[in-house]
Amino acid sequence: MSSTINGAEPLLRAVGLSKHFPLESSLLATLRGAEAQTVKAVEAVSLDVTAGQTLAIVGESGSGKSTLGRLLLRLMQPTTGQVLYQGNNIFRMNRRELSAFRRQAQIILQDPYASLNPRMRVGRIIREPLDIYREGTVAERNKRVDALLERVGLNSAHARAYPSELSGGQRQRVGIAAALALSPEIIIADEPTSSLDVSVQAQTLNLLAELQRDFNLTYVFITHDLGVVQHFSDRVAVMYLGKIVEEAPTETLFAAPQHPYTQVLFSAIPLPDPSRRVNWDLPKGEPPSPLDPPPGCHFHPRCPKVMSNCSTIAPRLEATAPGQRVACLLYADGAN
Amino acid sequence: MSLLSLRHLTTEFYSGGRWLEAVSDVSFDLLPGEILGLVGESGCGKSTIAYSVMRLLASNARISGGEVWLGDVNLTDASEDALQDLRGSRLSMIFQDPMTALDSLFTVGHQVIETLQEHLALDPPAARERALDLLRQVGIPAAEERLKAYPYQFSGGMSQRIALAIAISCHPQVLIADEPTTALDVTIQAQILHLIRRLLVEEQGAGVLLITHDLGVVAQVCDRVAVMYAGKIVEFGAVDAIFRDPLHPYTQALLNSLPSQGIQRGALENIRGRVPSLDDRPTGCRFHPRCPHALAICREEAPPLLRRDGGQEVACVLYD
Ligand SMILES: Nc1ncnc2c1ncn2[C@@H]1O[C@H](COP(=O)(O)OP(=O)(O)OP(=O)(O)O)[C@@H](O)[C@H]1O
């Protein structure tokens, strides 16, 4: 794994990050001396996020992408591994360091309906981070709220509204304004547009792109929408059952996906172009349960290119080209 | 020719002390062997059309105008008994949440077999054989064991396969599928849509009304499409033609707002403003407050859906 994929020191970096959730029923089993059963939601993930860029993390349900997003912000403790923010392990930070980190790293969540407190007016919701960090005087905070509302395409009248009085797109703007309140460096956006209609999604993506330009923001975009990924990100990491199976610059990945799972995933995306109809017979089987992932390469039971040793050897994520890493035995030879 | 005909269907909801039109004057025909897409943004009335056809509307809703014909049966004035017979035989529906169609108290086998016995008058062993056959057809491994399982033991994709098995079990002529894959992963979505096309359309010549908000799904699996805005169809025609040459300003804006292929990083087209709510529908063309081409007349007169030379239908004064 290279520390300088494109020369710059990464702003955020995960090193060997894993998160295993014990199963409740297995706690009892452990007491009785049996081996604890766990879900390996995230397994030995290493990746770099470059300042000012957008890294997309894609995968289907159960691939561990949201858990990874939460680990990157220390919203939960890892089982093993580190997350380095500007070189400091966020899980080792003292209170002061952590408080500084929490200002600089914000999150935007998928469901603007669920993530905003329904009993708070919009102005309070956006002001809350400023209140917590005691930024300026109350008058200054209120002025900042108005500026933020303006910035995300709302106006000061919206400050008095409750979330229930806003449309889905407007609520997502409130979530974005609140995330921006403390002028963060990095924003982790977990499916930020997947509950929005396409026209509202377009407005939201345009806004996020503008904000990135204006404030040199770094984004980690967690999504299953490959159209959004292609439009928005610089690099992409593809996850399958807790592991990164491929990582590459967006253009490279879309031009020539290498991992068979990436290829299957891409072939299953419904392209909005009837002149490019694809054979949808291709993806076979269901994703296996994360409780009991297949041995060897987790993808082997569904893989159209499976080989005899795929069920015994777990492939490592290795560079196949500059900036591109793939975890597949098909490429294991040329890798080193 | 047509399996299902909607003629001037208008459906209203009683809300806030008055009746509000959710679906206004909608007409189209569903043909044998086609998948007809019904697209539009949230709240435009897609599901209301589905429930109007099935006559499964909420208690505060009524069909206030128009007719729906299933062959020679007028569904809008059919008796509840007649409807019961039709639903699940000639006319079937699957939903976004497959659990809607499954009863959590009974095994999957029990439910599939019961449907078969009820509608096809099969004896128990024959119904069981047919059930196994159906589960295999929709791609459920170890079908024998699965018959004994309860719905909660299935993933979303598996449940939707079973709902599909039940829906196709009696060879319906018409399937209404309301966002059947919206809650599923893309690889599973691809499989389910493929099954619908193969098992229903290609093998049985049925007609499918596929409701979705995903233009990618429309482009990939539909033959024709109706684009809805605020309760009305604004454009209708062959998928190829509409994606190549969208006529209505709303269809154009919708297609341009999609993030994808090639258009990296450029700003996506915004449709200004927002979808009007039911109690606040604009006069004239309902799209006029958001339309970049609106003329003075657009505020006053509602343009009718008119057929043009190539067969594409559009409701917009620019094409009068
Ligand atoms: N039971 C009801 N009472 C009052 N209004 C309703 C009711 N059901 C639906 N509506 C309204 O009717 C309109 C059409 O709703 P419908 O569910 O048909 O839209 P849709 O196109 O299916 O949207 P979605 O894409 O979100 O599923 C909406 O404005 C909705 O709020």
Ligand code: SF4
């Ligand atoms: S009728 Fe007028 S407002 Fe409506 S879509 Fe056409 S040009 Fe625009």
Ligand SMILES: [Mg+2]
């Ligand atoms: Mg609906």
